[in-house]
Amino acid sequence: MQRFSSTGPATSPAPVGEAENVSKTFGETRALVDVSLAVNAGECHALVGRNGAGKSTLVSLFTGLQRPDAGAIRLAGQSAPGLADRGAWLARVACVYQKSMVVPPLTVAENVFLNRPVGDRRSLVDWKRMRAEAHELMLDWGFDIDVDQEASTLTVEQRQIVEIARALSIGARFLILDEPTAALEKAAVDRLFERVRRLREGGVGVLYISHHLEEIYEICQRVTVLRDGELVLTGNVGDIGLAQLIAAMVGSAPPRRATEIEAARTAVLGETSLEIKGLNVASRSGSVYDVDLTVRAGECVGLVGLRGSGSSTVGDAVAGLLKPRGGSIVARGVVGYVPQDRHQRGFAPQLGVDENLTHTVLGRISGRFGVVSTRRRTEVATREVQRLQIVARTLDQPVSSLSGGNQQKVVVGRALAAEPAVLVAINPTVGVDVASKEALLDGIARVRDRGVAVLLISDDFEDLRVCTRLLVMVRGRITASFDRPPWDRQQLISAVEGLEVAV
């Protein structure tokens, strides 16, 4: 562990929020290991780390949604209230969460003052005053949002603003912003920063979580890096260079992959199979602006971006699940689709492996009058089971009883069963064991070599070794491209995090 000496001028006796040697374990996963972190009054403290590093767990400890297994949380020098006492937590910590905490049927004003009395009477709602105060808050921010508007009609950005306005107006001395800028435009980000500066000058301590490292240099004084649940680096922002920060986030990979991600051999490319021009899509999970890309037969294009960058939105649009607002998508042939969330969109858990594998080809395996031929179903299912090395006792074993890795193989197999010309896979190896990962990536590499155009959308660098070309998305736009493997880890991370680094 590296530590940098200075902790800045000791302005206030007690930090507004402090974690002391906290640990938290979920089942087998050690989410946090002996982490200590203090946020002082008047400072903005950045918390960074890759997905799964333990940032969200730390936030849940600081907001009282979970209790540490070991160690202690202190707020303004006092030990933390009990988990059941939500009121006490809310008065001390305000948090803008990653997932939307807006109540769609209520108005903007009500959402800002959710469960908080405005005016003198505690149990009755003073509508006039609430609207006036909400309106004032919005004016203060310079946002033109009608406070009488129903929150369901707001855009993603506006919802975010409502949540930030709510958190700030509570008046807690400790504010946690968990990726607040993921869905904001540049101008809105600037306003947010201005506001954070003002709060800081007023003595509020801010814990700022972001994937956009350049923001940290803009508004934070100290930074702490988590990796695999452990604190690996902490110190003043001025003392820590970008390269050092990225190195701390990434850590030392196995020697062979220290700087380069193993490269795929470049196959002979065929015709263009997927052509996207000027694609614009509005989506809650990240809008997409003016994206152009083509994938040729035998090519595997990796589309890399953080959550909310719009990369998965591109995949959903190609699969026809999202309607573009503008632009065109032309696919020559069948599009196979591996959705981001296998539990939600990937399979029917109670049905067998064979049925799930053949859902995409029901037309082909059924005869006249739509009667499904079990013989043909078995043929197709057997082929996919072999191709992806799916481990199941029998072909009709319910998918729900398989391991996560094998479930994911079924999802990929289902997409491949249709013999697609284009395969869109979003995070195809997320949450699976190493052996399954190998099998899945091998399967994808083999269909690529057989002339399928693959669009692989992933933020897992291991996945990218089957790619022949990479495109990086930041805030809804393609911002960098890597045309020939091997890829340089550092450069790639810099590009993905939205930093201006020559590539």
Add this chain to the structure above:
Amino acid sequence: MAESAVKTKAAPAPGVGRRDFRFLVLKWFRELTLVPVIVVLMIAGAVVNPVFFTPSNLINVAEGGAALGMVVVAESLILLTGKFDISLQGTFGLAPLLGAWLVAPKASEGLGTELSPWLGLLVVFLVGLVVGTFNGVLVIKANFNAFIFTLAMSILLTGLQLGWLGGQTVYNLPEAFIYLGAESWFGVPVAVWVTIATFAVASWFLRYHRIGRAMYAIGGNLEAARAAGISVDRIRIGVFMVASVLAAIGGLMQAGRVTAVTAGQGSNLIFSVFAAAVIGGIALEGGRGRMIGALTGVILLSLVTNILTLSNVSSTWIDAVDGAIILIALGLAKLIGTERA
């Protein structure tokens, strides 16, 4: 291009007093979708039978709607918090039956103890409270599926109601027990006054009380409500309790109106209850809808039943026509609902 939904200019600011007229109209439109339908129905009623517009008939309609209205308020409260309760119809029948049985003479299927009728009323209230608490705790705390759990509960309650007296009807009830359903103030049945008051209080509470607003928040986004410090479980269980008590009072109104409690009181009522709430704009997924809308739903259903009776539609066809009209009203509500701003 980036969608500039967030306008950067601070002026002209939306004034607090300035509420967009179109917005207001659309907002009320949703709640009052059914008003034109009700007007059309009234005209149809007058054409079908001149008796329709006589005071005694209109009071009859209101009286019929009063008991239904109580259960609709009850169900709407639960629907707003994102759950529902099918067993309200069981409570509607069983609670007054047990109360009546306790206080009625032996000759008219009562227990024959001739206890104070107030005790009977207390029993009605308590049955509602107990059933509501049971449902609330098991659906919310033990996380049973609301549909299957309250369906089973409904079958159980209705079965108890039938089995308790071997299918007999309790009649000859004491005056205090039937006061609510049988007496009138200023020519209008007490039940109608009480139901109107219940709608008004519920409406006010939902609009102005903190817990009322919390109910919308719970139905609209449970996680957000929880994070905001709302005691979501306590409120949801409380709503189940209040709703069952309201259903029991509705059953009492029905008992007073016919001065008896039959073994079948309340059966199939829940379909009309859901229909009235939903066509009145209470969203099944929770968090949306207002009492004024639910009230128009009740009025509509009561009018339909009355007009069908007056127009001499064969009693075997009434259900079919009833269903068809509900479907049409649903279609209408959907049409208006999706056109909302």
